[in-house]
Structure formats: C-alpha cells, structure tokens
Amino acid sequence: MRQFTEAEALSGIVHEALGTGVHVVGVDRLRGGSKKGVYRVHVDGSRPTSVIIYSWAEAENFWPTTEGSDAADPFAPASGLVPFLAAQRRLDRLGVRVPGVLLADDSRRRYPADVAVVEDVVGGTLEALLKKDPARASGALSELAAMLEVMHQQRSQQYGRVDVLERGDEASGVSCEQLVFERALGDLAEAAERDPRIGSAAAPLHDRLQELATRVSPRTEHGLIHGELGPDHVLVDASGHPVLIDIEGLMFFDVEWEHVFLQLRFGEQYPALSRPGLDPARLDLFMLAMRLSLVAGPLRLLDGDFPHRAPMQEIADHNAKEALALLVQ
Template identity: 45%
Template sequence: MTRVFLQPDDLRDLVMDQFGTDRRLAALERLTGGSKKGVYRLRLDDQATVILYVWAAGENYWPPARAVPDDPFTDASGAELFAANYAALTAADVRTPRLLMLDRDGRYHPADLALVEDVGGVTLEALMAQDPAAAATPLSTLGDALRRMHTTRGSQYGKLAAIARGEALQARSTEDIIQDRALGHLDAAAARDVRLADARERITDHVRHLRGAVTAREEYGLIHGELGPDHVLVTPSGEPAMVDIEGLTFFDVEWEHAWLRMRFGDAYSALHPVELDPNRLEFYRYAQVLSLIDGPLRIADTDFPDRRWMLDLAEWNIAKALAAI
C-alpha cells in the first residue's frame, strides 16, 4: 500500500486549538519503532514538545492474520483501548505519559488521535546498555509499578474496554486459548519455514505436554502484555514511564513474566517478581517463542522498514523452538 504520513499543515487546527493562536508548529518528526500506530513529536516555536499518536490504517504495518476468536491479545490497538488502559494505569499509580487530548471524532484528522506528554526519548533499554548503575533506580521503580499492576486482581480476563462493556468472552480457560494461539502460530510459521514444517508434529506434542501440566485458575492480574525495556521511557527526573499501553489486559501474570524474563535478561530479578506458577510460566514462555517466529515472518513480508531485524528475530526464535524438542 502507499503510505501517507502526517505533514505539518495537517496539524494546523490541532495546534491552534490546543496551544493557542500565538504558538506555531516549528517541526514535526515521525518517530521510528512503531508498527501499529504512528508516533510523532511536535516541536512548537517556543521549543515546547508533545507527542501525537495516530491510529490510521496507513500507520499500521501488520497484515491480517487468522486469530483465535477469544484471544485477548488480538487487535490490541486503537484509541478506545488506549483511553481505557490509560485510566487503569493512572488508577494503579503507574507512570505513563500524561494524556493531554483524545480525539475520536475526526475533529483534526480522519483517524483517532491522542496528544500526550513528551517524557523524552531515553528508553530504559538504552540506559541499561549505556549506564547500568543509572538504570538501577528506574528498574526498581518499574518493578514496584509492576507489582501494583499484577496484584490488581479481576475475576475476568480480557481487554479492559471489553470487560467494561460486558463483552469479554469467558467460555474457555486462558491456557486453552494460549494452546490454540501457539498452534496457530506454528501452522502459519511452518508454511514459511521447512524446518518448522518437518518438526511440526514434535512441536505440537511439546505444546500439548506443557499445557497438560497447567492447573486451572479463575483470578487474573493486570498486565501490560508485551513489556520490554524498549517500552519504558525514562524521564529526565529518572522516572520509568510505560508506553505502548494498548495491549493492557487482565490475564495470567505468568504471561507477562515470561516476556519480562526474555526481554530484561539478567536485570529481570530487579523487577521484584510476584510469586509465579512454574508450569504455567514455562508453557507461556514456549508459546511466546512460537509467536515471535510467526509475527516477525508475517511483518517481514510487508513494507516494514526494518525487515532484516524481523527476520533475525524469527531466526533466533526458530532455534529456541527446535532446541526445546
């Protein structure tokens, strides 16, 4: 598809209404890294900056894919989810860029928009690599925030907006959903890679074996969904601020911790993890490996600008999937 990104003239009315007629947009920068929504930094003529999120089809690089119907992580994008999840994080005293304006009525652009505080461009990932000592306090603070989230309990799993509307499906267990999700990722990835096709039956058996060791549960915690150190910005005062919050959901906290262990590596223990079920954790860890094969291979078939990185990510997880069997 031909992608058309925002230009400064597109934001004339937004800037005038939100910041007054005496201020002008001096620069517009589209930030890299996003794959589902556009992220732009607006710099005004007094050097103040804000961030604009844009949920438009032209900003979303992900192609359609078959999904498990009750998978709460499917289609985790959009202004409705952002608004509900922002409210939940605020209630849990979890730092995230402050919401300044939400437009779902097309006042300024034919797509949903959110204007948020600019907390800077320093990610926790970069700080951990460049200055581990300086990252220690933000890591500990993030761990405290995660404990508040993961001990915020609910009797239903699913997206917060769906739960609020009474539309969250609860017909099956979370572990059955993840099993179907994992096998769906395997089917899609095996169609693209002969090694997975050859090992498909053994991988399927391994997934079912892991699922069989998991006992039932009916209480869930509030999780981010795909929290890595690249999804945490560190403010100039050293506060960690979560971003990409649209995937927030009530689910098993082991799903979050399987991801955190992978993404934070040796720094994971600094996050003060809550008590976890080891069998559920291992099952979810392997399911995420399969997801991180299928997803990157799919997006690499599009015009996503960093295709090589996606292919390398898929290759790394193919090795992990095969090593386990």
C-alpha cells in the same frame, strides 16, 4: 507507497491541544511503531516545547488484515484510541506512570484519523539507558518492578483487555491457558509453513505443546498485565522515573505471560523484575508459546511493506532456534 502525515496536517490538532498561539516548527516520525504512527512535534510559543502525537490512521498500521478476527480475543491486535484511553485511565488511577493525555479526538474534524496528543517524555527508553548508564538505569528498573507489583496485584475473576471488560463484554475462550495453547498451535502451523526448521520439527513441537498444556491447573483469578513490556516500551523521565508506553494491550491475564515476555526482553536484567510464587507449569507452556509467536508474528509482518525488515527477520530466526532448543530440555 504509504503516505504518512506532515507538519501542516498536525497543526490543527496541536492548536486544539495547546492553543492557537502555538506554532509547529518541526515534526519527527519516530521509528518502531507497527500499529500506529508516533510523531514528536516541536512547537514554539508554548510550554511544553514538544508533544507526542499518536495517529491510528490506516496507513500507519503495517499488520495484514485478519478476516473474521474476534475483537474480544485478548490476543486480537490491540490498537486504537479506545483501548489506549481505557489503559491510560486504569494505570493512572493506580499511580503507574504513563504519559499524560493533553487531547484525545475521534471526531475527524481536524485530523483524518483517531488521534491523541500526549506528554513528551524526553529522557529516552530504559533500553537505551541500560546500555548508556547502568547505574542510573538500576533505579528505574527497581521502580518498574514496584509498578509491576502494583499492577499484578490487581485481581479479576474475568480475563481480557481492559477496554473489552469496561464495556461489559466477555473475552473469548474458556481460560488463559487454553487461549495460549490454541494460539500456539496456530502460530506453530503458520511458522511451519514459513520456516523450514520449524516445519521439520512441527510434530514434536505440537506434542510438546500438548504435554505442557496438560500440566497446567485451572485458575480463577488474574492480574493486570501490560502484555508486551520490553525495555523499549518503558521511557525514563527527566527525574529518572519509568513511564510505560504502548499500553493498548493492557489486560487481565495470567501474570506468567507477562513474566515470560519480561524474561525474554530484559535478559540478564530480569532478576530485578522477577517475583516468587509464579506457576512453573504455566511458565513452561507460555515460554514455548511465546517463542512460536515471535516466529510467526514477525514473518507475518514481513508479508507486507514493513520498512525495518532486517530486525524482524532476526527476531524470527532467533526465536525459531530457541523454540527448537526447548524440545531437548
């Protein structure tokens, strides 16, 4: 059984971030993380009265280990202090609101894992606000659209995760569209073994992926994308401004990949985030690839002991149906 951290273990890192006069009075492990632990730590004797701690301990990562995975692959699991700090610095320089970093520590002196203490944005998620107060959420949604425009207008001839490019390495693969295509073939094969509906349609899905891939023309510039931006990965601060979280996967890539994910996750709210000039051929390929990824990924996660099993199964089931529906369009 997995052992997560407790208040006593977090005290040392909190004292280092906020001072020795601070006392930890409560710790809540926040639900939702599958690659890192996220803890809200309540303190007295300090302003702020709470902080968030990210822990990249091995026990916090529910994803199965992938033997021989390429760390330079833009789709490799994006987790760890290094990609987090690289993304935080880049977005902060652009004026894109992200939680402020109070302390980052990879020394393991006070805590047995890489850890970061960050600002606690206490306004909740945009996802919750869209349900609770759509009028207030519309302002945050408009600001989010402006933030995304700033990000997507950043240009690079290279694609890849920000931390990979910062250290002078090159991402694997020959193009974004080829990476997506090859990944989709792998996701299709994996999903076909786990879901009978996908298995029975594996051949036509394979042919459809190949057909869509041949329609995509080469591209030489890429934009800066979050990579997994749903309304649950946007917090809203006390003033109603959006704040991006789960930013470790920040990368230069085809912006259509971001927009496909935005379309899936924001649904009827997506028009507020859409933009002209997107490549329809990329959108078509990326949509089917994304659907297959959202079948294979959740089912892979369920091979382990991830606790919130029903929502993951629902994601896989829904996207299997949507992937099959794309065959008849």
